Amino acid sequence: QQQGKQQQEQGKQHTQQQQQESQQQRRTTSISAEKYEFIKNMLLRRLWEIQQEQEREAAAAGAAEAAAGMDVDAAAAAAPSREQRAGVVQKELVEWYMQKQLERNAISSVQAAEVEFELAYKVINHMYRKEGLVSVVGAPKRQAGEDDDAFRNRLWKERRLALSPNFVPE
Secondary structure, three states: OHHHHHHHHHHHHHHHHHHHHHHHHOOOOOOOHHHHHHHHHHHHHHHHHHHHHHHHHHHHHHHHHHHOOOOHHHHHHHOOOHHHHOOEEHHHHHHHHHHHHHHOOOOOOHHHHHHHHHHHHHHHHHHHHHHOOEEEEEOOOOOOOOOHHHHHHHHHHHOEEEEOOOOOOO
């Protein structure tokens, strides 16, 4: 009995420790409204530019196929689906943002870069979960043998984002 109680107590301690670690990982970040709007507007503008470019490419490809007399259904079956090519991979969007920040000399140290990187991901998540400005249009599949944490981390970086239908450019 004594051993069973010890195991229960250890299990409770382990669970409490996991909850504390989880809370630390999900800590909130406070930034000024001005900083948030700056990051948000840069990311939304980039997503809008990508969407416009993709729509022009799709229209041009459709016109070229029609002019060539191709069977549109056969061409569509061979091409990647709109969802597979729509939007941008979140990691690429954040890398673009970081590159722009470096070009502006807004990042002065490795620590500042890490903070800015994390902020970009958090702003994207806020735009998705709270404001509905961004939609997830594609996500990677779980790989064989991939544990939950590794999949969640990869999903976070590799999901495809696009502007939500609710988004209205200013």
